[in-house]
Amino acid sequence: TATKDNARPPSTDDDTLVSVASERSLVDVNPPRGTRDFPPEDMRLRNWLFNNFREVSRLLSFEEVDFPVLESEALFIRKGGEEITQQAWAEIVMNELFSYCQLYNFEDKGGRRVVLRPEITPSLARLVIKQGKSVSLPLKWFTIGQCWRYERMTRGRRREHYQWNMDIIGLSKVRAEAELIHAIVLLFGRLGITSSDVGIRISSRKVLQAVLQLHSIPEHLFAEVCVIVDKMGKVSRDVIENELMTAGVSIEAIKGIIEVLSLKSLSKLEEVLGSEDEAVTDLKSLFLLAEHYGYIQWINFDASVVRGLAYYTGIVFEAFDREGKLRAICGGGRYDRLFSTFGSDDIPACGFGFGDAVIFELLKEKGLLPDLNRQVDDIVFLLDEELEGSALKIVSSLRQTGRSVDLIQDKRLKWVFKHAERINAERLILVGNSEWQRGMVRVKILATRDEFEVKMDELTAPS
Numbered sequence: 204t205a206t207k208d209n210a211r212p213p214s215t216d217d218d219t220l221v222s223v224a225s226e227r228s229l230v231d232v233n234p235p236r237g238t239r240d241f242p243p244e245d246m247r248l249r250n251w252l253f254n255n256f257r258e259v260s261r262l263l264s265f266e267e268v269d270f271p272v273l274e275s276e277a278l279f280i281r282k283g284g285e286e287i288t289q290q291a292w293a294e295i296v297m298n299e300l301f302s303y304c305q306l307y308n309f310e311d312k313g314g315r316r317v318v319l320r321p322e323i324t325p326s327l328a329r330l331v332i333k334q335g336k337s338v339s340l341p342l343k344w345f346t347i348g349q350c351w352r353y354e355r356m357t358r359g360r361r362r363e364h365y366q367w368n369m370d371i372i373g374l375s376k377v378r379a380e381a382e383l384i385h386a387i388v389l390l391f392g393r394l395g396i397t398s399s400d401v402g403i404r405i406s407s408r409k410v411l412q413a414v415l416q417l418h419s420i421p422e423h424l425f426a427e428v429c430v431i432v433d434k435m436g437k438v439s440r441d442v443i444e445n446e447l448m449t450a451g452v453s454i455e456a457i458k459g460i461i462e463v464l465s466l467k468s469l470s471k472l473e474e475v476l477g478s479e480d481e482a483v484t485d486l487k488s489l490f491l492l493a494e495h496y497g498y499i500q501w502i503n504f505d506a507s508v509v510r511g512l513a514y515y516t517g518i519v520f521e522a523f524d525r526e527g528k529l530r531a532i533c534g535g536g537r538y539d540r541l542f543s544t545f546g547s548d549d550i551p552a553c554g555f556g557f558g559d560a561v562i563f564e565l566l567k568e569k570g571l572l573p574d575l576n577r578q579v580d581d582i583v584f585l586l587d588e589e590l591e592g593s594a595l596k597i598v599s600s601l602r603q604t605g606r607s608v609d610l611i612q613d614k615r616l617k618w619v620f621k622h623a624e625r626i627n628a629e630r631l632i633l634v635g636n637s638e639w640q641r642g643m644v645r646v647k648i649l650a651t652r653d654e655f656e657v658k659m660d661e662l663t664a665p666s
């Protein structure tokens with residue numbers, strides 16, 4: 204063990220910030236309400252999750268894209284120009300725009316109406332339209348981005364989260380949805396989650412459409428009925444029935460809607476809607492593809508799945524924890540009429556969003572959170588100040604070979620040994636006169652506690 208103590212003037216070894224009483228008033232060190240900081244230990248977990256998102260995106264040969272968090276409000280308000288923040292879902296018919304009860308919108312200094320985006324897909328559609336003929340379809344794009352909502356303070360809920368989005372633009376057949384579901388299944392597999400922990404409920408907006416047509420319910424009620432039936436399984440049947448009645452749906456139609464949307468069997472759905480119905484043919488094709496992919500055990504038909512975005516037009520899906528303790532883990536669907544709401548020709552599209560909140564609750568629940576420690580290859584510590592130049596040459600050459608180096612200064616040796624253990628360093632390299640006079644430096648391998656002297660250029664040689 205090195206015998207020298209460093210010549211640093213005495214100071215507290217304990218480096219926690221010592222607050223000193225003073226008349227200075229401390230700034231509020233908390234982030235704005237509903238937002239989060241990511242200190243290193245949280246950032247390691249976030250990067251671990253996001254790296255898995257990226258790896259799955261690579262496996263499906265999706266290209267990464269990105270957009271501003273700040274968007275024009277026009278992307279999220281209905282054609283008539285009325286702001287939708289105060290509007291209930293119900294007033295937005297299916298092929299209108301989005302239903303964000305808590306849009307984080309404001310006016311910037313130039314008087315422009317802007318928002319912190321509530322979700323990614325509209326920005327993605329905007330870029331596809333902007334790119335126009337310069338991109339060839341289909342596009343397979345992914346991004347990981349922060350999304351916002353303006354939650355009332357009282358509810359104390361988060362105002363931001365990160366979402367992994369995967370979208371396929373330009374494919375009209377359900378094989379696109381089958382690809383997206385494969386991505387979700389691969390992601391869960393990488394995190395150690397099995398089909399016993401999580402299932403993926405699948406349905407189609409066309410199921411509800413067929414039922415409404417069966418009962419000659421006018422199209423303009425579609426979105427409102429979606430809002431109401433989206434609560435199936437969350438509120439009592441009476442509440443659903445009363446709300447549907449209030450919306451002007453007949454008793455007979457209500458019974459038909461609830462009966463069909465309670466179906467969990469595709470063959471039963473076929474009996475009700477007939478084998479030629481598009482919802483039936485789409486779903487049967489998707490389940491056949493799932494057999495071929497080998498993920499059939501992850502999915503099940505559930506007619507009550509509606510999903511919360513107004514613009515879905517076909518297959519919709521959401522992943523859920525089979526114990527039913529958590530909110531949906533991710534969700535998505537087909538949106539074939541989104542582009543025309545932006546004044547463009549329609550382009551068939553589907554996608555999903557996968558948030559960074561519920562997945563961590565599930566991983567915690569299942570004991571699957573990884574133990575991610577800081578990793579450093581080498582610590583270089585200067586024992587004698589006059590050797591600083593030589594030490595920096597060593598640091599520089601190590602880094603040029605790709606080794607991460609934590610250069611420690613102004614510390615006692617005792618602290619350095621503790622620090623090396625703490626950050627899982629592979630080697631501790633001590634630069635001191637007694638060895639340097641012989642052209643050597645002292646190396647300690649933390650894992651084996653072996654200690655030896657080596658020449659400087661032996662340090663960068665492969666160990």
Ligand SMILES: Nc1ccc(Br)nc1
Pocket residue numbers: 321322350351352361362363364
């Ligand atoms: N759309 C949205 C945005 C932000 C959060 Br937190 N949750 C949902």
